[in-house]
Amino acid sequence: MRHNRHYLRALLLLLGGGALLLLIRGFLIPKSFNEYGFYRGDNVEEQMNKPTRFAAKEACAACHEDIWKKHQKGSHAKVQCQNCHAPLSVHVNLETGDFVDKMPINKSSKLCLRCHLQLPSRPKTQPQIDVETHISRTAPTAPPRSDEVCLTCHTPHDPKIKRQHGM
Ligand code: HEC
Numbered sequence: 001m002r003h004n005r006h007y008l009r010a011l012l013l014l015l016g017g018g019a020l021l022l023l024i025r026g027f028l029i030p031k032s033f034n035e036y037g038f039y040r041g042d043n044v045e046e047q048m049n050k051p052t053r054f055a056a057k058e059a060c061a062a063c064h065e066d067i068w069k070k071h072q073k074g075s076h077a078k079v080q081c082q083n084c085h086a087p088l089s090v091h092v093n094l095e096t097g098d099f100v101d102k103m104p105i106n107k108s109s110k111l112c113l114r115c116h117l118q119l120p121s122r123p124k125t126q127p128q129i130d131v132e133t134h135i136s137r138t139a140p141t142a143p144p145r146s147d148e149v150c151l152t153c154h155t156p157h158d159p160k161i162k163r164q165h166g167m
């Protein structure tokens with residue numbers, strides 16, 4: 001009979017510990033948790049209220065008509081301006097339309113190779129190059145190998161070069 005008291009103590013300790021854990025859990029779990037699913041419901045509203053950074057892809061056309069037209073006719077028509085430059089909000093205030101700051105220009109071959117570097121996992125439909133063979137094959141005398149080398153032959157807003165004889 002006297003041994004039962006050990007069990008009782010252990011049981012009380014377990015119950016007490018459990019209650020304490022539940023109490024702490026109550027403090028730690030945010031109120032909106034599980035409102036919609038296994039996440040904080042308030043997060044949905046927080047994400048929705050973030051300031052808009054990107055504009056519709058046509059947004060640049062209003063002020064850069066010439067480049068827009070050239071770009072729409074070229075093989076980069078599907079590559080958005082903001083993809084190579086930056087979100088419009090860097091450049092123009094999306095609410096007032098006021099000028100904010102210069103739009104960045106990235107002339108580095110790194111930009112082009114982000115999409116055009118030959119990779120086994122890339123779909124074949126995406127034009128890909130191996131830089132060394134590409135440049136030595138296309139240039140009779142290799143252009144200086146600067147970081148901006150792609151722009152010595154391609155223009156970013158209409159990059160396709162017609163295949164010539166002997167290439
Ligand atoms: C409300 C008009 C307006 C819109 C919309 C606009 N721009 Fe511009 N942009 C300008 C003006 C004005 C300049 C010239 C600023 C200067 O030379 O300081 C300029 C200059 C630029 C430059 C050159 C920056 C430099 O350093 O020479 C780039 C690149 C550019 N814009 C890209 C874009 C892109 C991409 C978009 C769309 C995402 C866009 N712009 C939308 C007004 C606009």
Ligand code: HEC
Nearest residue numbers: 060064067068071076079080081084105106107151156157
């Ligand atoms: C594939 C990447 C790429 C895309 C897409 C792109 N640009 Fe550019 N843009 C560049 C690069 C690189 C330069 C610098 C070119 C140079 O100096 O030779 C540039 C230069 C510019 C300039 C400076 C003036 C000039 O003619 O060099 C403006 C303005 C501009 N881009 C606007 C736009 C707009 C508007 C769009 C969409 C219609 C667009 N760009 C799409 C890469 C891109």
Ligand code: HEC
Nearest residue numbers: 075076078079083111112114115127150154156159160161
């Ligand atoms: C965001 C991805 C992206 C970036 C960055 C990009 N391109 Fe492209 N480029 C494409 C896609 C996609 C196509 C094919 C479009 C199609 O077939 O409709 C293409 C097409 C081309 C073509 C034409 C290929 C052909 O034979 O039809 C050339 C050349 C080219 N890009 C060069 C460049 C150069 C140079 C740069 C850097 C200034 C660059 N690209 C940056 C995605 C990109």
Ligand code: HEC
Nearest residue numbers: 109112113116127128129135138139149150153161163167
């Ligand atoms: C010396 C000139 C030259 C330079 C530099 C150059 N290219 Fe090209 N590129 C060409 C020519 C010419 C073609 C079209 C004929 C061909 O593919 O043989 C071409 C075609 C392409 C194509 C289409 C290939 C395909 O299979 O459809 C892509 C993509 C491309 N270049 C990207 C780039 C990138 C990215 C750079 C910078 C790392 C670059 N080029 C540098 C001349 C050049």
